[in-house]
Amino acid sequence: MGLNDDVFLKNERQVELYKRASKISEQVSENAKVADHEARFLDQTLKVLKRYNYLSIVLPEAYGGEDLNLYEWLLMQEKVAEGDGATALSVGWHLGLLMEIKAEGIWTNAVYEFIATEAAKQKLFNRASTERNTGSPTRGGRPETIAVLEQDQYVINGRKTFTTMAEKLDFALVSAYMPDEEKVSWFLIDMLKEGVSIDRTWDTLGMRGTGSDDLVLKDVSIDLEFHLEQNNKQSLPKAWLLHIPACYLGIAQAAFKEAIVFAKSFQPNSLDHPIAKTHQVRQKLGEMSLLLMRSRHLLFDLARRWDEEEQRDLLANEIAMVKVNVTNDAQRVVDLAMRIAGGRGLSKFFNFERYYRDVRAGLHNPPLDDVVYEQLAALALDE
Structure with missing residues (x-):
């Protein structure tokens, strides 16, 4: 994860899942520029996901999955996004659907049986x-x-x-x-x-x-x-939507890492040292580090509580709050990376400009900022 990996990887299972996500991340990153240029989800990317059985990984073991909880899944999603945000966001919708029907039981058993059985064959849903x-x-x-x-x-x-x-x-x-x-x-x-x-x-x-x-x-x-008939069961807050901030957090982490590499290697002829030694750049890197740490703690603490607590229906506002906080922090991190890179950040030679464009999409994924602010305001006023 970059910063304080050991803080977030709690056991050997999570370490192994994270290693697998790192392999996926590295391989999908090889296709990211082509996919971005062609505006397509590529066959090569899908083959990588299937190679690691990622399309079924959240399913119960009875269906060939590994029964990931929310915390474990978000660990993997963030790392995949570091390699390619578009891949993580895309497969997040598929896996989020599986997480929802597994956790809530809102669809009839026959529907769940069909979807889970097909997903176990690495079939893709959205x-x-x-x-x-x-x-x-x-x-x-x-x-x-x-x-x-x-x-x-x-x-x-x-x-x-x-x-x-x-x-x-x-x-x-x-x-x-x-x-x-x-x-x-x-x-x-x-x-x-x-x-x-x-x-x-x-x-x-x-x-x-x-x-x-x-x-x-x-x-x-x-x-x-x-025709998918639903049970009359009360729907839970959609915690699986936290794959959205996890995705943008991964993009921000990628931008942070590349900004560090750039700052250590770039030395204009006006300086006798790389720009990493300048006060202005160090201030920006420090702010990026703080934002990433804050967002990571917000996201994964909520995921842990979701997995552990019984009263999940009380977490709806926090789920929305975390999405807004993390996606806006990610915007700031990538913006700071662009400022460190300067005009070179606009070049297609670097990944900065793709991170900058991709991270903007987080503002338009649900829940939207204005809806969350209105909900929180109503809660405060009611109290």
Whole structure:
């Protein structure tokens, strides 16, 4: 992890998991520039994840997984992000889905059995819920994707945006409005189904390597069993969303490490020593170190408590708070790295500019800052 590894790696299992994540991180980093340039989630990257059985690692042992708890998973996610943030964020959505259905039991046993069995074969899943006219699903917009019951099948039509790893998915969990029942529901769609296509629309500033293209559904027929009925169980706070700040923390850590290497090696002819010896650069590195340490303690202390405490429903505000704190700290760390690198940080020769673009995406991942501030304000005023 860089700073104080021994503080966060509590036992031999975590040490071994972290070593594996380090190998994944190193290998996916080799593809990061190409993925960023092409705005695709690459086959090479997916092969690395499958080689280490990473697509099933959080599943119970009964399904061939290693039954990672939240703390262990975030340790690995942060390290993967250090190699490539886009890879970590992408696979985080897949593994987060598995973490949610494992922890909450909100889906029926048959749904869980199907998803877990397929994921154990290293099949790739992701939700597809965002749409062009509804914005973020967290804002509450009703999907314009429509599911209509025709005899013994549902027929689905619509378009989903921000479908991460769209070209590589085996299954998409799609939200759709059912006009006959006047409700929103979920459908599990095999990406090989007739009528399913990908529109390569992904051309963004940052996180280009996620390949988050549009998913287009035209008269896609779905058997009744793939209409995902939920249990009536109360949903827990979505702690698995902490993979988001873990990702941006990993990007910030990568920027910090490269800033150190740059500062030690760069010596303009106006100085008789590398810039690492200048007061201004040392101040920036010190601030970066403090921010990383603060964010890491916030994130992993909350993950530990989630794993240990029974009253998880009380942690919702803290989960949101940690996301906002860590992603904003990561912004500052990468900004400071760019300031140390100066104009050279803008060059494609270095990774700084990719870190700078990728870390910005954290501001647009849920929960958004303004929503969290409003929630905390309401809590304070109510008290």
